[in-house]
Amino acid sequence: MAPTVICQFLSSTLPFNRLDQEQLSEFVDSLQVECFPKGSIIFRQGSQPIEYLHIIQRGAVKVFVRTDLDHVALRDLGGEGSIFGAEWILSNTGPDVHVEAVEDTFCLLAHKDVFSNLIERNPGLEKHFRQGLTEDKMSEAYAVLRTGRIQTTDVQRFDYFSTRVSQIIRKSLVIVDRTSTVLEVGKLMASQGLGSVLVRDNTGNISGIVTKKDLRSKVVAQNLDYESPVDTIMSSPIKTIPAQAVCFEAMIKMIREQITHLVVQHGSDIVGIVSAHDIMVNQVAAPVVLLRDINAQTSADDLRLFHQKLPSIARRLIEQGARASHILTLVALMNDRFVSKIMSLAQKQLGPSPIPFTRLLFGDSGRRETNLYPSNDNGIVYDDCADSQQVASAISYLEAFSDMVAKAIQSCCTGPSRTRICATNPRFRMSLSGWTEYLSKSLMDPFLPDLKVTQEIMDFRPLYSEVSLGVKLRKALSEQIPRATRLMKMIAQDFLRNSSPVTFFRDSAVEPDGSSSASIDIQTRLVDPFINFARLMALNYGISETNTLGRLKTLADRGIFSESSIRDISRAYEFNVQLFVLNQLRQLELGIAPDSFMIIADLSNMERLMLKDTFSVMTRITDIVRNRFT
Amino acid sequence: MKTLLEWLGFGKHELIVENRNYFKTFDRNKPLEDYEYVVLDTELTSLDPKHGEVVSIGAVKVKNLRIMMGGAFCCYARPSRPLPKDSTLIHRITPQQIENAPPLEEILPDFIEYCRGAVLVGHFLKIDLTFLGKALKKHFRGTLSNVWLDTLKLAQSYEEYKRRHVYSDDPVENSFNLNKLAVKYSLPLFEKHDALEDAIQTAYLFVYLAHKLKTTGCVTLKDLMVSQSNAALPSDQGYSTA
Known part of the structure; x- marks a missing residue:
């Protein structure tokens, strides 16, 4: 006998829309309806625990807190479908806010026992009412966002945000002694179809790894004696990843370390090796492939596709369950590689710098939170040098370098440039002592109109060439900050x-x-x-x-x-x-x-x-x- | 003319007698929240009091000025004559729906029991009470003595108060049709011409008006009853449950 209008209303109200028809009718039958004329207080901050859950059927309320006699802070507004009181019932506490009707409001009231019973029978409902952002709630919301905001394409799913490294490693782990010759190891790898082997030292500990790439670049390309011991070509120390890490973390680590293999550890035991290839075979348009493409390019023109590919990569990652914060990190890493490649191409043309320097990345790039349209705010810091002639030539070199890099980046990006702070401006192209002085002035004698720029600059991170200059600058800054009240x-x-x-x-x-x-x-x-x-x-x-x-x-x-x-x-x-x-x-x-x-x-x-x-x-x-x- | 025996209650159904005795000493001076209300609506075969019959009763209770969604009263009654076609067009009850329903006299005892001790509320309640009263008199030799409130009159009274005391650009309300009032007061809207849904709609209107009239000084049941009897528009003084 439950009225259709109320059943329909609750069927479209989260989370009651999850109840089946029978439960919904039963729930509706237990409800009471109360009218709160405009201006009446529905809940009072600091009052006793409440008896009824309130669902607004018609009308509107405001939620506010009274911090002192004169100060009222608006916290929220609620309209049709808003639910009040669940968290207080669940925690058996009284309201911590005032709720006041701002229109004539009708609420459906469910007694706390009915509500608790409903939650007991439908454990999935509870997460909707728990205060705060629980993991369950987040996962569900992300799934809704994914399906609601973008159309999913028909791709084979490989969720490398939930697939563990342990699920894709090769079990047969081959270890050779450090005294084995390059020839023996090469033969072994060829006969067993291995991409890599681990190298054990005299004490039995794993001291390094040899990959196919090592055989190619360190043996064949350099005409090394095949009888050399394998430890002359191994990469050491080994880089490891825990077995429970997800594939995404493995990929990020490989990109950061610029390596293709990681040794998988379970506790202190080595349980396998995971390669970029292992991840890539599961992944159609992997970011790893894009990175390889970036490295292979020989001119700025060839890099043009990079930015155009970013949206499709981001979309693919989201379909695979990635969170945007992962994507921002990944895009930032890729953008780092892209910018580094452009800088190395520029240096190929201009030759080496007369004085060591590094690029400072500001704002979103500095924070490694680059979205699909990176701002690429940047500066240059070069080492202090007593030789004024050398400094003069470095200044003109870095001016040409900055112009060339900025133009190349701009030519590769679509849409208007978002760059506001750029090394093409001599103000942002300074020596280490120049930057230290500039930052110290910004810290001690702040100027309000510059506040935004100062904050973006504070997020700096060094990239390319002499990154230790960035580290020194950060140290100088850290020493000053406690006084910058x-x-x-x-x-x-x-x-x-x-x-x-x-x-x-x-x-x-x-x-x-x-x-x-x-x-x-x-x-x-x-x-x-x-x-x-x-x-x-x-x-x-x-x-x-x-x-x-x-x-x-x-x-x-x-x-x-x-x-x-x-x-x-x-x-x-x-x-x-x-x-x-x-x-x-x-x-x-x-x-x-x-x-x-x-x-x-x-x-x-x-x-x-x-x-x-x-x-x-x-x-x-x-x-x-x-x-x-x- | 009632006979002496009838005056003394002889021949009346015991529920009718009990009902009459209860309301003889009914206290009307308590705050509105303290009463139990039964908000009702009926569907009829015709509005003609001579030939019309009740085919459906819907009712909900209101306690502490809250509408109780559970325990609603809802049933169909088989009329003594076949349903006229034009009535089906209004309440959408088909002859098949009432084919197996009990006759009204079998339903009435449950309904009287449902209304025990409650203030009756309806929209243009005179119609419902006239037809219910006709059946009660025929089968139980008596009528309901419950105190009643009519939301139509309460709405008239509220509109009259607003006209006198509140400056408003709203046009003067001339229609007191249930649905139009629900729209005017921004109440949730229910299905029209279904006895239970109409009763629920009326219950929303009732609690809304009760709260609004409280601000005009109507705090007790008696206050509301005075307020409705003073309603400016066509009066229905003198109609009874009979």
Whole structure:
């Protein structure tokens, strides 16, 4: 006898849409309906544990906290389908917010016993109501995002974000003595069809690895005596990966170390070898293949395809279960290789630099969080040198070099350049002491209009040639930062100005002042606050890591924040990044020039729920900043 | 004219007698939340009181001014004459649906029991009570003595209050049709012309109006009853359950 209208309403309301017809009717039969006229308080902050779960059937409410007598902070707005009270019932606590009807509102009320019983019978429902971003909830949301935002192509699935290294290793492990000759090892590898063998030293420990590539490049190409002991050509020490690591981690490690084989360890035991080939045979358009392509190119023109291929690679990875934060790291790594290749091609033309130098990557590149359209903000730092003539020639060399590199990169990229900070500007092409002085001035005597650029520069990371210059610069910076209290305050104030959490109401994004709009800028409103928070904390606690997730992890490792807080912050950040990347991919697929704006009406219920969770995390981080810096 | 025996209650169904006795001393001065309400709607074969019969009753309870979705009352009754075609067009009950339904007199005891101690609420309740009363009188020699509230009159009263006290650009409401009121007050909308769904729709309207009229000073049941009897539009003074 359950009224159809209410059954239909709940059938389209998460998570009740998961109930079967019988359970749904039974649930509807247990409901009560209460009317809350506009202005009435439905829940009161700090009151007793509640008796009923409230589901808004019609109307709207605002959720707010009263921090002191005069200050009221809006936390959320709820409309039809919003659910209140679940987390309080589950944790048997009273409301920690006020909920007030802003329109005449009808709520469906489920008694706490009915609700608990429903959860007991349907354990899958509970995760929707647990506060915070649980792993289950995240996985489901990512799956919804994947299927909802991009059309999946018909590819054979190899999920190398969940496939363990141990699942693809070759079991037959061949170990030779270090005294074996190159000829013996070559014959052995050929007869058994091996791509690599491990080399054991006199004590029986594994001391190195010999691959087919070593035989080719170190023996045949260099006409080495076949009777030489194998340890003259082995790569040592061996690089290892734990057996439980996923294939993606193995791939990242190979790309970083520029190697093709990894020794797989289970505890301290060696259980096998995994090669790039092993991963590639499972993967059609692997990033590894693209990287190989980048290395094989001999002119900037040949690299042009690189950026065009990025979206299809990102899309393939997402279909295979990758999280956007993985993709950003991977794109950053690939972009590093691409930029390095362009620099080495430029040096081929210009010859070696008169003074050692390195490229400084700023902003997203510096943080290894490059999206499909890298900004490629950069500078150059060269070594200090007493010889003024040598310095003069280095300056003109690096000017020509920077121009050549910038033009080559621009010619390979599609769309307008996003680069704002570039070594073609002499301001960002300085000696080590020049940079140290510049950064020290920015730290001690901060200038508000430069604050944004200063923050992007703080995320610097060296790439190419003399990277130790970057390390020295980071060290100099770290020594100064503890005294830069004024800068910290300015960054904190800037953060608080720009990080006010928005909320959703029906098809609009609502600002704390009540203004609303139909779209939201994902980058500035949903992603940047997390990046800025992690940077501010990293600077404050002298953390040299530049990657946002890396910075957050260090904050937890050092015990500055609890593991659970950092987990929530990281998950919220990752979710928003995922939304950003998927939004860009979707725009590309629709033939629209990608930007970072997302239409609220396009969001699914699941995405809205997840975003609301990330908003509450944003509220928490703004509170942290407010308490520590103001 | 009632006979002396009838006055004394002889020949009346015991439920009718019990019902009458209960409401003799019914306290109307308690706050609205303290009463139990039965919000009802009937579907009829015709609006003509001479020939029309009840073919379906739907009702829900309201306690503490909350609508109880469980335990609703809903049943079909087989009329003594075949369903006229034009009535099927309105309530969409087909002759097949009521073919095996019990006659109304078999349903009524359960319904009287369902309404025990409750304030009856309906939209233009006079119609429902007229036809129910006709059947009750015929089969049980008596009528319901429950106190009642009519949402149509309450809506008129609320609109009249707004017209006098609240500045509004809204046009003056002339139609007090249940569905139009539900749209006007932004209530969730239910299926039209199904006794139970109409009863639920009326229950939403009732709790909405009860809250709104509380702000005008109607705090007790008596206040609401006075308010509905003062409703400005065509009055139905004098109609009874008979």
